[in-house]
Amino acid sequence: MNYLSVEQISKSFGERTLFKDISFGINKDQKIGFVAKNGTGKTSLLHIVAGLDTPDNGQVISRKGITISFLPQEPDLDPTLSIEETIFSSGNKILQIIAAYEKALLHMEDQEAYQKAFDAMEAAQAWDFETQYKQILFKLKLDDLSRKVNLLSGGQKKRLALAVLLLNNPDLVILDEPTNHLDLEMIEWLEEYFKKENLTLFMVTHDRYFLENVCNEIVELEDGQLYSYKGNYAYYLENKDARMAAQASETAKAKQLYKKELEWMRRQPKARTTKSKSRIDDFFEIKERAHKRRNDHQVQLEINMERLGSKILEFHNVGKSYGDLTLLNKFEYVFKTGERIGIIGKNGTGKTTFLNIMTGALPPDTGKVIVGDTVKFGYYTQKGIHIKEGQKVIEVIKEFGDFIPLKKGRTISAGQLLERFLFDRKKQYDYVEKLSGGERKRLYLCTVFIQNPNFLILDEPTNDLDVVTLNVLENFLLDFPGCLVVVSHDRYFMDKIVDHLFVFKGDAIVEDFPGNYSDFRTYEGDINSAFAKADAAKNTTAAIEVSEPKKSWKEKQHTGKLSYQEQKEHTKLEREIAQLERDKIEKEKEFLNPDLTQDQITEASKELEKIITDIDTKEERWFELSAKMEE
16 A cells, blocks of 8 residues: 655755656555665655655655654754643644543542543543553653653653654654764663554664664665665665676776767768767767766775874773762773774763763863873764854865875875765865754764874764765774774774773673673573573562672573583683783784784784683583583
């Protein structure tokens, strides 16, 4: 069943054409992810499909009687209302009946009003909906219904807007970056909700795991054309590569034919027959195909990075509190060369505060932070780029210099650097205020990188970036030789670029986990499974243990059938394995040194082999003790 049809729509702003003659349909139960580069009009297209804007040409036809709900990137909520008032003012008739019933419950002395509200609940069969309503609010952690919207954080506002949308139970849901401002727990809940519910979705998101796990179709807008892939994100990547290879082959053939036809054209006299005129027309068509260029500009960042010394960044007994809220308590850590740390945790657990303490933007309450003399921070914050009225894109970069130093003594001009960040010559002379949100983020990243940092700190760098730019950013960060600390809710991004995590659990608990995000989720799943088994075996005793806060992976209390000495050995093995994993990473990095002699390579290989053997031996003993513990 077709819900909505987009027919030959176009949209321009002045001389800038976002898209032209776009057509597609949305059918019941489809879950479509829309993919395109920043600045090509993704948000504009969503607004047109949702009926919030009109196209310059063409039309959008929706099926009569269907309801369409739209979730924008930044929710538009009345700041004077409370959470409860916002939900009940959404226009949903059943919600209004529930609101009247809950109000009547507060004034039971008015039996007539209570009976009227009760009868209305019965007539509308609103009891099940009330249960669903409360479940959604609980899952979205909207507990204090009296809290005013103007006091909510960005993540809380996004959750409230989601609650309103889901409770309205629309036929078609249109989402613009639904995971922005949500923490990982909320993202995973929303992902599961969309997977299991019979909803029809049309969304733009940079979260590739979300595309992978929720969508059953990917639609890509590229060079003004739409390409549809009947599958999830992995299917899209595979088939896009095949399409690109086919296009490259076709272009190569067209070039060969063009050369042949060009020779013929040059031999032709001025007087042309009808037959030759037809061939001339064909020539120009071949020429157009032969000169078609894929506009895939790959950002090739070769920024010259100053070498880091032996002392980089050290935290010694660092504490930070805001009133009764303690974010850090006696935190200790010494950063090593090439560290790649991802930071995860719920909103409000202190992630951004931690970054600000790292850079000196915020002093700790207790303890001290020591920064090495050679450290040069590059700090990308959530605030984004400061826009000066009337400033052009090229002028932003030229504030840092007309030329940027690269490796091997080479330089690159500000304009060339912008081209590598996917800003063509025409775009460089656009005013910054005209850029899309994603383009501004890309420009901001450019201003951070060109300052030649050797310690990168990125706070939610993936928000508003398109999939193409994300791949470019990931490739750069994989090659970046300095230290890297990233706060991100993009699980795909984190899995690709970090090798261990700081998990902010709240109450000043920061867990150092040796692995990426997927490793951590697997570990947590194993722990939860172990707790479940213990619960079944031990009943009330295990129930008490599960209710306690989960301890660090290094501090778990081991019981079972282990002796006291075996428990000590089990804990010690965990510490030793974690250290060996770090030693392995450091040893592998030595092979990147191009100046190593053959003898040094041989010696390093032997040392690496010994580390790997030690890891295998200790892991085998750890599993042996773990199995005994669960008997």
